[in-house]
Amino acid sequence: MIQEKVAQTTASASGVVPTLLALRGVGKVFSNGVTALSDVNLTIREGDFLSLLGPSGCGKSTALRLIAGLSTPTSGVLDWRADGSLDRSNIGFVFQEPTLLPWASVFDNVWLPLRLKGVSRAKAAPAVMEMLARVHLTSVENAVPRELSGGMKMRVSIARAMVTKPRVLLMDEPFAALDEITRFKLNNDLLELWQDERFTVVFVTHSVFESVFLSNRVVVMAARPGRVFDELAIEASYPRDEAFRTSPDYAALCRQTSDVLINAINSTAGAHHDGH
Amino acid sequence: MTAIDERVLKLDPEEARRVRQERLERIGRWVLPLAIMILAIWLWDRICVWNAIPQYILPRPGVVLSTLYSDAGLLFSSLLVTLRITFLSLLLAVVGGVGLAVLFAQSKWVEMSFFPFAIVLQVTPIVAIFPLINIYVDNQTTKLLLCAWIVAFFPILSNTTLGLNSVDRNLRDMFKLNGATRWQQLRYLRLPAAMPYFLGGLKIAGGLSLIGAVVAEFVAGATGQSSGLASRIIEAGYRLNAPRLFAALFLISLTGILIFLVLSLISHLILRRWHESALKQER
Numbered sequence: 001m002i003q004e005k006v007a008q009t010t011a012s013a014s015g016v017v018p019t020l021l022a023l024r025g026v027g028k029v030f031s032n033g034v035t036a037l038s039d040v041n042l043t044i045r046e047g048d049f050l051s052l053l054g055p056s057g058c059g060k061s062t063a064l065r066l067i068a069g070l071s072t073p074t075s076g077v078l079d080w081r082a083d084g085s086l087d088r089s090n091i092g093f094v095f096q097e098p099t100l101l102p103w104a105s106v107f108d109n110v111w112l113p114l115r116l117k118g119v120s121r122a123k124a125a126p127a128v129m130e131m132l133a134r135v136h137l138t139s140v141e142n143a144v145p146r147e148l149s150g151g152m153k154m155r156v157s158i159a160r161a162m163v164t165k166p167r168v169l170l171m172d173e174p175f176a177a178l179d180e181i182t183r184f185k186l187n188n189d190l191l192e193l194w195q196d197e198r199f200t201v202v203f204v205t206h207s208v209f210e211s212v213f214l215s216n217r218v219v220v221m222a223a224r225p226g227r228v229f230d231e232l233a234i235e236a237s238y239p240r241d242e243a244f245r246t247s248p249d250y251a252a253l254c255r256q257t258s259d260v261l262i263n264a265i266n267s268t269a270g271a272h273h274d275g276h
Numbered sequence: 277m278t279a280i281d282e283r284v285l286k287l288d289p290e291e292a293r294r295v296r297q298e299r300l301e302r303i304g305r306w307v308l309p310l311a312i313m314i315l316a317i318w319l320w321d322r323i324c325v326w327n328a329i330p331q332y333i334l335p336r337p338g339v340v341l342s343t344l345y346s347d348a349g350l351l352f353s354s355l356l357v358t359l360r361i362t363f364l365s366l367l368l369a370v371v372g373g374v375g376l377a378v379l380f381a382q383s384k385w386v387e388m389s390f391f392p393f394a395i396v397l398q399v400t401p402i403v404a405i406f407p408l409i410n411i412y413v414d415n416q417t418t419k420l421l422l423c424a425w426i427v428a429f430f431p432i433l434s435n436t437t438l439g440l441n442s443v444d445r446n447l448r449d450m451f452k453l454n455g456a457t458r459w460q461q462l463r464y465l466r467l468p469a470a471m472p473y474f475l476g477g478l479k480i481a482g483g484l485s486l487i488g489a490v491v492a493e494f495v496a497g498a499t500g501q502s503s504g505l506a507s508r509i510i511e512a513g514y515r516l517n518a519p520r521l522f523a524a525l526f527l528i529s530l531t532g533i534l535i536f537l538v539l540s541l542i543s544h545l546i547l548r549r550w551h552e553s554a555l556k557q558e559r
Contacts, residue, residue: 068448070452070453071454091453093450093453095446095449095450099446099466101447101465102551103468103549103550103551104468107516113454115464116451116455116456117458145550146550164454169416249432
């Protein structure tokens with residue numbers, strides 16, 4: 001019921017901004033019988049910063065992998081923009097871990113997606129250096145990952161995902177392992193990058209505060225089976241900065257989102273209880 | 277560096293004790309084995325003198341050393357023969373081991389089908405296989421090479437296979453997302469990831485190829501066809517020339533140690549920037 005309501009609201013809103021991707025009745029059942037996702041309806045619009053928020057086991061990472069094409073749905077369809085202008089090369093992916101090549105320098109790590117497309121080192125250099133500058137990493141291009149801090153590694157990972165100028169950036173709890181100070185900094189820098197380039201972001205997180213700070217839309221998911229529970233529009237204007245982080249508006253939005261998340265968690269607990 | 281630190285910092289007793297302990301350990305690591313070695317050689321010498329053991333039973337260390345010098349021409353030309361077999365077989369082991377591992381990495385099915393054969397080849401004692409090789413292969417060098425290769429290639433194959441298969445799952449997904457071809461994935465991801473494993477296998481194979489070469493010479497040398505160090509040992513044994521036997525043995529050990537050290541150095545130089553095994557502990 002809730003899902004239908006969400007589908008309708010997004011459908012009406014999509015009249016203004018073109019739809020990039022629509023998930024229609026998407027489900028995923030693993031071979032061990034676990035239903036990771038069940039009947040997910042979700043519309044992602046051009047330029048969205050959309051967070052998938054939920055407890056562990058709600059299938060948010062699975063949804064991201066489906067969108068990336070790393071996995072195929074058991075049921076339902078993923079409807080990419082009808083004009084066929086999007087394919088895999090228009091997607092950037094940032095993993096939970098930095099996932100860098102440990103033997104390669106920062107430069108070579110960022111160069112990699114271009115290298116795989118046959119772009120030579122010299123030809124790729126301007127794009128790589130520009131991207132490193134965009135994530136505030138200059139003069140470390142010759143370092144290897146282990147010489148960098150956790151936050152810097154994540155910046156390299158973001159630079160690598162963005163170096164091909166993708167239209168969609170998928171992020172799977174990218175800052176979960178970082179300390180709070182570093183996470184705030186990366187949140188700010190990511191927003192700045194997003195506002196400049198206006199790509200679409202699908203951001204998986206289990207942090208209410210992070211999702212509210214970053215997103216214009218938060219999709220709350222519930223577990224067992226993984227499903228969309230509700231959707232919230234975060235109606236606060238960008239740019240959002242440190243002042244926003246301590247504002248009453250932000251606190252109110254967080255509270256609102258948190259309430260929905262608690263309901264989502266309780267809905268699972270209730271279902272579980274009923275089952276017994 | 278620690279000395280400077282100590283002068284600048286006022287160390288509390290616990291830290292001071294740790295610094296002292298570390299310094300002692302650093303010295304001890306070199307001094308202790310050397311001291312024990314020297315003591316053992318001295319004891320060997322004394323035992324020979326005290327018990328008046330004849331030279332053809334157990335020569336004194338000094339005699340071995342002078343034999344090493346007086347028989348240098350003979351021994352070193354033999355060493356060269358053994359070294360040639362050792363390095364050629366190691367080279368072939370690297371080519372064969374890595375080549376097969378890459379082939380195995382192409383498909384689980386290939387690996388499942390052929391890996392058992394590699395194990396059979398590995399676990400059958402080479403001394404037992406050699407008479408067969410002796411029958412089927414005519415060329416002496418080929419014979420020895422084949423023998424040493426069989427002994428040396430397995431650790432490289434097994435380690436490299438393990439390395440090629442232990443690539444981080446996310447990195448693999450990342451390559452897939454970027455549309456990497458099979459070849460690109462091998463070249464930019466799996467081979468570099470397998471490097472530490474390969475180098476570990478190489479260190480073992482280095483020693484094994486020397487052992488393989490010597491064993492092969494032993495078996496072949498029994499028929500008087502070889503001129504490597506092992507045949508010098510057999511020859512010296514027949515003639516009760518114990519000093520030369522010991523000198524040849526000494527050379528073989530020294531070669532083995534050198535091979536290990538050189539391969540360790542190579543491994544360290546390749547991995548020192550990124551792999552955990554080559555990093556200094558930082559706490």
